[in-house]
Amino acid sequence: MHSFGYRANAVVTLAVTILAVMCSMASLSDNFNVPSPTAEVKVLNINWFQKQAIGNDEVSLTVNISADLSSLFTWNTKQVFVFVAAEYETPQNALN
Ligand SMILES: *[C@@H]1O[C@H](CO)[C@@H](O)[C@H](O)[C@H]1NC(C)=O
Numbered sequence: 001m002h003s004f005g006y007r008a009n010a011v012v013t014l015a016v017t018i019l020a021v022m023c024s025m026a027s028l029s030d031n032f033n034v035p036s037p038t039a040e041v042k043v044l045n046i047n048w049f050q051k052q053a054i055g056n057d058e059v060s061l062t063v064n065i066s067a068d069l070s071s072l073f074t075w076n077t078k079q080v081f082v083f084v085a086a087e088y089e090t091p092q093n094a095l096n
Contacts, residue, residue: 030076039067041084057096061086 047060065084072080088096 026075030074033071033074035071037067037069037072039065039069041065059086 042064043061044064045062047062049057049059052058063084067082069080069082090096
């Protein structure tokens with residue numbers, strides 16, 4: 001009746017059930033976090049700007065980036081990828 005197999009089965013079932021409930025709670029509670037990251041990018045210096053032979057523009061900038069990303073981090077956050085994309089307008093092209 002209460003063999004080792006039955007008891008092991010009951011313990012493993014309870015452990016997996018508790019794990020599933022904890023995973024669900026961790027996942028659902030993340031929906032209540034409203035991230036509000038802020039960032040400010042200032043161009044401090046344009047070191048050089050040149051047109052390449054194949055038509056691309058190449059620029060070297062010194063920028064000052066201040067960002068508060070702390071609201072992105074919850075217990076479900078493993079990594080945050082941050083990048084800066086530059087767009088500018090010229091008489092020939094509205095979007096470069
Ligand atoms: C960069 O920006 C921060 C915040 O606006 C400021 O405190 C810091 O002095 C700036 N650094 C430079 C090198 O301009």
